[in-house]
Amino acid sequence: xxxxxxxxxxxxxxxxxxxxxxxxxxxxxxxxxxxxxxxxxxxxxxxxxxxxxxxxxxxxxxxxxxxxxxxxxxxxxxxxxxxxxxxxxxxxxxxxxxxxxxxxxxxxxxxxxxxxxxxxxxxxxxxxxxxxxxxxxxxxxxxxxxxxxxxxxxxxxxxxxxxxxxxxxxxxxxxxxxxxxxxxxxxxxxxxxxxxxxxxxxxxxxxxxxxxxxxxxxxxxxxxxxxxxxxxxxxxxxxxxxxxxxxxxxxxxxxxxxxxxxxxxxxxxxxxxxxxxxxxxxxxxxxxxxxxxxxxxxxxxxxxxxxxxxxxxxxxxxxxxxxxxx
Numbered sequence: 001x002x003x004x005x006x007x008x009x010x011x012x013x014x015x016x017x018x019x020x021x022x023x024x025x026x027x028x029x030x031x032x033x034x035x036x037x038x039x040x041x042x043x044x045x046x047x048x049x050x051x052x053x054x055x056x057x058x059x060x061x062x063x064x065x066x067x068x069x070x071x072x073x074x075x076x077x078x079x080x081x082x083x084x085x086x087x088x089x090x091x092x093x094x095x096x097x098x099x100x101x102x103x104x105x106x107x108x109x110x111x112x113x114x115x116x117x118x119x120x121x122x123x124x125x126x127x128x129x130x131x132x133x134x135x136x137x138x139x140x141x142x143x144x145x146x147x148x149x150x151x152x153x154x155x156x157x158x159x160x161x162x163x164x165x166x167x168x169x170x171x172x173x174x175x176x177x178x179x180x181x182x183x184x185x186x187x188x189x190x191x192x193x194x195x196x197x198x199x200x201x202x203x204x205x206x207x208x209x210x211x212x213x214x215x216x217x218x219x220x221x222x223x224x225x226x227x228x229x230x231x232x233x234x235x236x237x238x239x240x241x242x243x244x245x246x247x248x249x250x251x252x253x254x255x256x257x258x259x260x261x262x263x264x265x266x267x268x269x270x271x272x273x274x275x276x277x278x279x280x281x282x283x284x285x286x287x288x289x290x291x292x293x294x295x296x297x298x299x300x301x302x303x304x305x306x307x308x309x310x311x312x313x314x315x316x317x318x319x320x321x322x323x324x325x326x
Contacts, residue, residue: 036083036166036296043084044165044263059205061111064182066164066264067205069107070149070253071126072098076113079183079254080106080149081266082163085156087299088129088149089166090253091269091286092138095147104129106151109160113184114203125161128152133298135291143234145271145286147253148298164257170236170267170289172260177211179238179258181283183251183270210256212267213237213282221282234290236268239282256285 036043046065059067068080068088078094088106098104107115107126115122131150138144155161173179182205213221218237238256256268268285288295 036292036299042263043163044265045162046264047159047162059111059182059207061109062160064180064205064207064255064257065109065160065162066255066257066266067108067182069110069113069184070094071105071107072103076184078252079185079270081255081257081269082108082155082161083148083166083295083299084163085154086151088151089255089266089269089288089295090147090149091271092134092145092147093140093271094253095132095134096140099132099134101129101132101149104132104149106149108155109158111205112203113205125155127155135294142272142284143231144291146269146288146291146294148295164255165263165265166288166292166295167265168289168292170258170265170287173212173258173265173267174214175212176258179210179212179256179267180207181210181238181251181254181256181270182207183254185251185254210238210283212258213239218282218284222284234287235271236285236287237282238268238285 046062066082068082069076070078070080070088070090078090080088080090083089105126105128107122109125110122128151129149130152133148133150135144135146138146157163184203184205215232215237218235219232221237236256251270254270255266256270257264257266259265266288268288270283271286272284
């Protein structure tokens with residue numbers, strides 16, 4: 001058997017082993033008619049158990065494996081969530097000033113929004129953005145604040161990087177008291193004199209448990225002069241009415257996620273609010289399920305096949321180049 005044939009056989013075995021390992025990490029909710037996921041595997045699972053978010057705490061690596069940092073000119077600008085190997089979900093208002101996809105990258109698998117420049121893991125899990133698709137009816141107001149980003153290359157799932165699920169209806173989560181918002185935004189209310197313009201070192205991802213506030217209550221709180229337009233069908237309110245837990249500037253585009261039978265579902269996208277951490281002024285999130293069909297249509301256009309790990313094929317190539325016994 002020639003060296004080239006042996007190399008191909010070894011590469012095939014390594015790829016199968018790598019994909020089988022990834023499959024073990026991705027046990028979760030398989031893509032179904034009412035779920036957007038990878039299309040070939042489950043979503044919404046994390047394998048690690050254990051803002052600018054107001055009233056939050058430091059997260060842990062792998063607890064929110066779908067969380068991404070959208071970076072413009074090398075700096076964190078908005079949050080995002082991973083839907084599958086090539087598609088990322090965020091807020092449309094993040095791209096009002098900079099719409100050129102070549103200026104953006106998406107970072108996954110990191111706790112810090114300022115990871116060490118020379119860290120090899122960071123380099124391998126930072127992806128260029130190929131396309132930015134802002135929802136067609138977004139007009140710069142608070143309505144329809146949703147966007148999808150297509151990455152230039154495929155994400156490889158691992159223990160710390162996994163997709164989240166989105167579903168066709170989130171009505172069952174109304175009044176749910178144990179959902180979570182995550183981000184790298186302001187850890188203190190903007191009215192607080194100690195509030196910082198940037199998250200202090202080590203710039204770790206923050207997470208806060210929030211309650212979904214039912215539509216009638218949210219409508220009452222925001223149907224007043226001077227507020228941005230509030231549409232109970234397009235938006236979700238979440239936080240705490242005393243203002244102790246909330247998202248804030250810098251968290252925009254990040255996920256509001258709720259757990260259902262061990263599977264994490266993104267119900268909202270951080271969009272806007274009346275200040276940060278104010279009593280009776282919960283955060284307002286884009287209702288993801290409202291735009292489910294739009295998301296599904298775009299994502300279905302081309303979720304690519306999983307690619308082998310970068311470390312696998314070079315092993316086969318190196319082995320083929322070694323002297324072979326007679």
